[in-house]
Amino acid sequence: xxxxxxxxxxxxxxxxxxxxxxxxxxxxxxxxxxxxxxxxxxxxxxxxxxxxxxxxxxxxxxxxxxxxxxxxxxxxxxxxxxxxxxxxxxxxxxxxxxxxxxxxxxxxxxxxxxxxxxxxxxxxxxxxxxxxxxxxxxxxxxxxxxxxxxxxxxxxxxxxxxxxxxxxxxxxxxxxxxxxxxxxxxxxxxxxxxxxxxxxxxxxxxxxxxxxxxxxxxxxxxxxxxxxxxxxxxxxxxxxxxxxxxxxxxxxxxxxxxxxxxxxxxxxxxxxxxxxxxxxxxxxxxxxxxxxxxxxxxxxxxxxxxxxxxxxxxxxxxxxxxxxxxxxxxxxxxxxxxx
Numbered sequence: 574x575x576x577x578x579x580x581x582x583x584x585x586x587x588x589x590x591x592x593x594x595x596x597x598x599x600x601x602x603x604x605x606x607x608x609x610x611x612x613x614x615x616x617x618x619x620x621x622x623x624x625x626x627x628x629x630x631x632x633x634x635x636x637x638x639x640x641x642x643x644x645x646x647x648x649x650x651x652x653x654x655x656x657x658x659x660x661x662x663x664x665x666x667x668x669x670x671x672x673x674x675x676x677x678x679x680x681x682x683x684x685x686x687x688x689x690x691x692x693x694x695x696x697x698x699x700x701x702x703x704x705x706x707x708x709x710x711x712x713x714x715x716x717x718x719x720x721x722x723x724x725x726x727x728x729x730x731x732x733x734x735x736x737x738x739x740x741x742x743x744x745x746x747x748x749x750x751x752x753x754x755x756x757x758x759x760x761x762x763x764x765x766x767x768x769x770x771x772x773x774x775x776x777x778x779x780x781x782x783x784x785x786x787x788x789x790x791x792x793x794x795x796x797x798x799x800x801x802x803x804x805x806x807x808x809x810x811x812x813x814x815x816x817x818x819x820x821x822x823x824x825x826x827x828x829x830x831x832x833x834x835x836x837x838x839x840x841x842x843x844x845x846x847x848x849x850x851x852x853x854x855x856x857x858x859x860x861x862x863x864x865x866x867x868x869x870x871x872x873x874x875x876x877x878x879x880x881x882x883x884x885x886x887x888x889x890x891x892x893x894x895x896x897x898x899x900x901x902x903x904x905x906x907x908x909x910x911x912x
Contacts, residue, residue, distance in 0.1 A: 579604040579870050582636035584657060585648030586611035586620045589671055593646050596863040598624035604870045608636050633657060637664040644873055647671060658684040662691035669869045671698040673752055674886045676744040681890060685883040696869045696879035697886035699756040703864035706829040710818055711761050713827040720824030722762055725802035727754045728817040730810035732852055734788060737780045745786045747893035754804045755889035758794055766892060768795040768907045771899040777809045792896050813850045814857050832857055
């Protein structure tokens with residue numbers, strides 16, 4: 574085994590923790606997981622057994638105290654992220670943290686201050702930036718292939734809504750679901766959003782509305798450089814996971830569509846059809862998850878800035894808070910209004 578591998582610890586063995594553990598074990602040879610922990614010890618033990626992780630820690634503190642571990646992946650529930658970032662920074666560990674850092678800007682700022690003071694690296698888990706399809710769209714904009722961008726349209730619809738128990742603690746659709754699209758909008762256009770306007774409603778499940786959230790939304794973005802963007806969200810699409818983007822520029826356009834389990838088309842006397850898109854993010858974004866962890870590892874090993882900074886983690890939360898304020902007040906909201 575190479576001695577140049579980055580030794581990491583994983584905090585959280587749920588759905589996303591398992592994804593990252595498997596990528597470290599089977600797809601990212603530049604790093605290895607030495608330890609994993611979860612409040613559900615049996616879950617951590619299962620992941621450790623599958624991925625060849627030698628230790629199951631009793632707590633996050635045990636991982637943070639291990640001198641052999643240089644970096645941690647924070648994959649626990651959102652309400653723990655900010656505190657764990659602070660503790661990891663104080664322990665001198667480099668940090669990969671799933672989005673969002675927190676639902677509160679004050680907590681986010683405290684976490685980012687701790688990272689800066691400690692001089693450690695922080696990368697936020699906006700994995701869609703590392704998807705080859707969306708990366709190609711960004712490259713077309715950055716390289717001038719379609720001229721000056723004018724219009725952006727992002728479509729992001731889930732195959733089914735989450736449980737209401739999750740909705741109640743998720744921070745709402747804008748901080749849970751749309752937050753990825755806010756990050757993609759900034760990434761694809763390469764500029765900052767100044768103002769948002771939201772039209773939204775409860776059209777999928779009344780229980781989501783009773784929990785104080787929304788399940789269907791259209792958000793209009795106005796960028797500093799004049800680009801107009803739209804984000805189209807719904808918690809349920811009957812045909813599966815819908816992930817598309819298009820940018821119209823002065824010299825052309827670029828678009829990326831859904832991904833499918835195969836490229837076969839069935840043609841009969843009644844219809845022409847194909848199989849449904851890949852059903853959810855675990856299948857659709859497999860490659861992007863391994864790419865983002867590899868990028869983080871390279872940043873630490875090569876002492877380079879991370880591809881998705883703490884500020885990149887903060888701004889989409891500001892956008893999410895502005896989007897909710899816009900819906901509540903039925904008016905456009907400037908990001909500068911959000912403190």
